[in-house]
Every structure is written in structure tokens, then in C-alpha cells.
Amino acid sequence: xxxxxxxxxxxxxxxxxxxxxxxxxxxxxxxxxxxxxxxxxxxxxxxxxxxxxxxxxxxxxxxxxxxxxxxxxxxxxxxxxxxxxxxxxxxxxxxxxxxxxxxxxxxxxxxxxxxxxxxxxxxxxxxxxxxxxxxxxxxxxxxxxxxxxxxxxxxxxxxxxxxxxxxxxxxxxxxxxxxxxxxxxxxxxxxxxxxxxxxxxxxxxxxxxxxxxxxxxxxxxxxxxxxxxxxxxxxxxxxxxxxxxxxxxxxxxxxxxxxxxxxxxxxxxxxxxxxxxxxxxxxxxxxxxxxxxxxxxxxxxxxxxxxxxxxxxxxxxxx
Numbered sequence: 001x002x003x004x005x006x007x008x009x010x011x012x013x014x015x016x017x018x019x020x021x022x023x024x025x026x027x028x029x030x031x032x033x034x035x036x037x038x039x040x041x042x043x044x045x046x047x048x049x050x051x052x053x054x055x056x057x058x059x060x061x062x063x064x065x066x067x068x069x070x071x072x073x074x075x076x077x078x079x080x081x082x083x084x085x086x087x088x089x090x091x092x093x094x095x096x097x098x099x100x101x102x103x104x105x106x107x108x109x110x111x112x113x114x115x116x117x118x119x120x121x122x123x124x125x126x127x128x129x130x131x132x133x134x135x136x137x138x139x140x141x142x143x144x145x146x147x148x149x150x151x152x153x154x155x156x157x158x159x160x161x162x163x164x165x166x167x168x169x170x171x172x173x174x175x176x177x178x179x180x181x182x183x184x185x186x187x188x189x190x191x192x193x194x195x196x197x198x199x200x201x202x203x204x205x206x207x208x209x210x211x212x213x214x215x216x217x218x219x220x221x222x223x224x225x226x227x228x229x230x231x232x233x234x235x236x237x238x239x240x241x242x243x244x245x246x247x248x249x250x251x252x253x254x255x256x257x258x259x260x261x262x263x264x265x266x267x268x269x270x271x272x273x274x275x276x277x278x279x280x281x282x283x284x285x286x287x288x289x290x291x292x293x294x295x296x297x298x299x300x301x302x303x304x305x306x307x308x309x310x311x312x313x314x315x316x317x318x319x
Contacts, residue, residue: 043317047310054306061299075225076269076277077257078232080104080130080163082209084111086118088237093124099254101268104128106163106234109143116147120156128271129156130232132163136173144180159271161185161203163234178202184275186232193224193231195278203278206231211239213249218256225260230274233257 079101081092089105096103105123107116110133120129131147133140144162151158162177166188177185184203187194193206206229208217217233224231233253239245260266 043313047313050306050310054303057299057303073228073265075228075266076230076274078104078269078271080106080232080234082106082108082234082236083119084238085115086122089122095254099258102126102270104130104232104271106130106132107147109133109147117150129158130163131158136164136168138176141176161271161275192227193220193229195229197278203275205274207234209234210245211236212244213246217253221256225266
């Protein structure tokens with residue numbers, strides 16, 4: 001009987017001891033878990049501002065490149081007339097007065113010198129003169145130089161963008177017109193009209209040379225406007241005089257162009273204005289590029305620094 005009581009007592013004591021040990025273990029484990037959780041929450045609180053900044057810097061870096069390019073917010077329309085002789089100038093003036101644009105006198109430098117000189121002498125001083133040849137080669141360029149010589153002799157300004165047909169925009173020909181002192185040329189993009197400035201500073205913008213009433217330019221005008229590009233629409237006076245370009249067609253084209261100028265971001269303009277705009281865009285892009293490169297270096301350095309701080313904090317955490 002006594003032994004049974006002793007065993008029972010010992011059993012109770014052992015149970016109590018084991019229960020105490022178990023409770024102590026549970027308490028200790030919960031305490032450790034609580035301390036770990038507290039330490040982890042402390043770590044998260046310490047890391048959070050660095051991770052927030054890291055995300056912010058990465059987003060800034062990702063978005064930065066899209067801010068480098070600068071494009072025009074306005075389309076500028078030029079209207080030119082490829083004249084055949086002095087008598088065409090009255091027609092040009094009439095259309096310019098009706099639609100409110102400053103006409104560009106496009107001079108074919110391969111015509112008779114006397115015809116060219118008569119047109120130059122008669123043209124309004126406010127009109128821009130743009131030089132042109134139907135084809136282009138080193139031999140043809142001699143006629144361009146001859147016209148330039150005459151213009152210089154009477155101190156008459158002319159556009160520093162040459163009307164170059166797309167079939168002749170070879171590197172050799174571009175070197176020739178640059179040698180003549182031109183800073184740009186007309187280009188032709190079959191889909192969306194383009195405008196820009198090349199790395200060497202040469203400017204270019206699109207043209208449409210209209211010689212037949214069967215030529216549709218509606219989609220091209222729309223593409224020019226939607227792309228905020230600028231271009232010259234050159235009406236061939238020989239085709240107008242012969243009837244290949246009907247008066248109805250000319251009116252339709254000019255009406256369409258004028259309808260676009262009713263928008264705040266489109267206007268009749270001049271070659272000078274287009275060139276100045278391209279120069280401004282190039283300067284802004286260059287400035288943006290310099291700023292971009294500086295900011296990229298600063299952001300990348302800060303991102304690397306933040307990543308090192310975050311890694312070190314996690315490495316020091318004894319979880």
C-alpha cells in the first residue's frame with residue numbers, strides 16, 4: 001500500500017515536473033518566436049524606406065529615356081509653285097491672298113538664265129525662293145551655282161534647303177548641295193512624312209510634287225498632321241497651265257490644307273520657320289541627352305548603394 005502511494009506521489013511529481021518543463025519549453029519557444037517576430041518586424045521597418053526608394057529610383061530610371069526625345073507639337077505647311085516664267089507669279093499671288101499663306105517660289109535652275117532672272121526680279125521680296133532641278137548630278141549642279149551667283153549679286157536671299165527629288169538623294173548629291181552651302185534638302189517618305197535633323201546637322205523635311213489631278217494627297221496630308229511633321233506641297237505651274245492640274249483639283253488641295261490650319265497645332269508657314277524649329281528641337285534633344293546621361297549615372301550609383309544597404313541588413317538579420 002505504501003509503495004503504491006509512493007509511486008503515485010512520484011508519478012504526480014514527475015507529471016507536474018514534466019508539465020512544468022513542457023510549459024517552460026512552450027513559453028521559451030513562444031518568447032523566442034516573439035523575439036524573432038519583433039526582430040523581423042524591426043528589420044522590415046528598417047529596410048522599408050530603402051526598398052521604397054529603390055523601387056522609386058528604378059521607375060525613374062525606366063521612365064527617364066522616354067523624356068530624352070523632343071518632338072514638335074505643331075505641323076507647318078509650306079505651299080510652293082514650280083514656276084515656268086514671270087507670268088506665273090500673278091497666279092501664285094492670287095492663291096496666296098485667298099488662302100493666307102506666304103508662297104514659296106520654286107525655281108528650276110535648269111531653265112534659261114533670262115527667264116530665271118526675270119522671275120527673281122519680279123517676285124515679291126517677302127516670298128521665299130527655293131532652288132530646284134528636275135534631276136541632279138555634278139553637271140546639273142553648275143546651273144544651281146549659276147543661279148546662286150545671280151542671287152548673291154543682287155543680294156537676294158534664298159532658302160538654304162534645296163528642293164531635291166527623292167530619286168536623286170544619293171550621298172554624292174547630298175555632298176554637292178552641302179558644298180553649295182545648303183543646310184538641308186527635301187525628302188520623301190512613302191508612308192508617314194518625316195522631318196528631322198541628321199547627326200551632322202543636315203535638316204530634311206518631306207515634299208509632295210503635284211503634277212496631275214489624279215494624284216491623291218489626302219492621306220498624306222492627314223499623316224503629316226497626325227505625325228506633327230511639316231512638309232512642302234509644290235504645285236507645278238506647267239501642269240496647271242496645260243490643264244493636267246485642273247483648277248478644281250488645285251482648289252481642293254488648298255481647301256484641304258487650309259482646313260487643317262484651323263487647328264491650333266497646324267499652320268501655313270515658311271521654310272525659315274521649319275528650319276528654326278528643327279534647330280530648336282535638335283538643341284533641346286542635345287540638352288536632354290546631356291541631362292539624361294548625368295541622371296542615369298546618379299540613379300545607377302544610388303540604386304547600387306541601396307541594394308548593398310538592403311543586402312547588408314538582411315545578412316545581419318539572425319532569423
